[in-house]
Amino acid sequence: xxxxxxxxxxxxxxxxxxxxxxxxxxxxTNDYITWYQQFPxxxxxxxxxxxxxxxxxxxxxxxxxxxxxxSTLSLPRVSLSDTAVYYCLVEDSGYALNFGKGTSLxxxx
Amino acid sequence: xxxxxQSPTHLIKTRGQQVTLRCSSQSGHNTVSWYQQAxxxxxxxIFQYYREEENGRGNFPPRxxxxxxxxxxxxxxxxxxxxxxSALYLCxxxxxxxxxxxxxxxPGTRLTVT
Numbered sequence: 001x002x003x004x005x006x007x008x009x010x011x012x013x014x015x016x017x018x019x020x021x022x023x024x025x026x027x028x029t030n031d032y033i034t035w036y037q038q039f040p041x042x043x044x045x046x047x048x049x050x051x052x053x054x055x056x057x058x059x060x061x062x063x064x065x066x067x068x069x070x071s072t073l074s075l076p077r078v079s080l081s082d083t084a085v086y087y088c089l090v091e092d093s094g095y096a097l098n099f100g101k102g103t104s105l106x107x108x109x
Numbered sequence: 110x111x112x113x114x115q116s117p118t119h120l121i122k123t124r125g126q127q128v129t130l131r132c133s134s135q136s137g138h139n140t141v142s143w144y145q146q147a148x149x150x151x152x153x154x155i156f157q158y159y160r161e162e163e164n165g166r167g168n169f170p171p172r173x174x175x176x177x178x179x180x181x182x183x184x185x186x187x188x189x190x191x192x193x194x195s196a197l198y199l200c201x202x203x204x205x206x207x208x209x210x211x212x213x214x215x216p217g218t219r220l221t222v223t
Contacts, residue, residue, distance in 0.1 A: 001222055032209045035140040043199045043214025044114070044152065095165040096142070097150030097201075098208075 003027075003090045009104040018075045025069050033064060033071045036087045038102070039076030044087060048073070078094050079102075085109045111136060113143045113202050113215035121221045122190050130185040130218045132200030138213070140164070140206050141183040143175060144199040146217070152199055157182055159206045186219075 005023040012018045024033070032051055036044040048055055050062040050071070058077040061074040075082060117219035119148045135173050140159045146153035154167035158179050172188040183201070187194055197219050201212040 028161070035208070041197070041217070043201065043217055045214065046211040051210070085148035093207045093209050094129070095157045095206055095208055096167060097144075097152070097212060098154070099144075101149075101151050 001010065003098060004088045005054050006086075006088050006100065006103045008093060008101065009106070011106050011108065012078055014079055014107055015077050015104070016108055018078050018082070018105060018107075020073045020075075020086055020088070022073070023070050023088045024088070027068050027090055028092060030067075031090045031092045033068075034061065034089045034091055034095075034097075035060070035073045036089065038085045038087065038101070044099070047086075049107065078105075078107045080107050113200060113213050115198075115200050115215040116216050117218060118216070119219045119221075121223065123174045123216065124192060124222055126190050127186065127188045127196070128220060130187075130189060131202075132183045132202075132215060132219070133151070134183065134200075134202030135213050137202050138202035139181050140203045141177055141181065142158055142201045142203070143183070143185045144201065145169070145194075145198060146197040148196075155185070164206055169171050190222045192222050195220060 013093040022024045034049040035047040038044040048062045063072045142157040143155040146152040154165040157164045161177045174186045177183045197217040199217045201214045203212045
């Protein structure tokens with residue numbers, strides 16, 4: 001049973017803010033929410049991680065509501081180079097990263 | 110600081126053959142994990158090595174095996190190759206074993222089995 005559900009694909013124009021929402025209804029108390037980005041023929045790259053409320057770094061923001069059953073990755077003012085697959089992961093101090101199919105984001109001029 | 114490197118970049122093998130893929134972890138990282146990524150899918154966990162011992166394994170048959178060396182570099186060996194083994198093989202290193210810590214991925218090895 002998949003731990004996360006996210007849209008298969010999204011489209012955006014350059015300069016817009018993109019919000020990708022991930023559903024994780026069965027998240028456990030010890031689980032963290034992590035997002036990775038992957039470009040074609042490259043390995044995934046860590047973007048951001050959070051446990052609750054809001055986390056912001058130089059690349060993105062992560063919004064987590066109080067019930068933690070969903071989370072939203074926010075990418076401000078996307079550029080063409082943000083075209084990639086974005087994975088939402090829910091992890092529990094085990095050893096494996098559990099990737100789903102991710103969200104394929106296409107940014108166009 | 111050198112990142113995670115993998116070799117070779119691409120590889121073509123015939124069904125039934127054996128293959129060895131190599132990974133050099135990032136400096137200071139003692140944990141290496143291997144993932145298989147089929148086209149259009151997310152990476153699937155194969156196994157993890159921590160300080161030269163297997164620390165966990167995903168749902169892959171025994172013909173997938175690995176090694177980690179004292180310098181924390183690692184090998185993935187696949188015996189009796191099947192057509193479905195065609196995929197991008199990714200190596201990730203981390204200074205900690207647990208999956209809540211950021212893992213650093215290499216560029217991958219593209220394996221084609223014909």
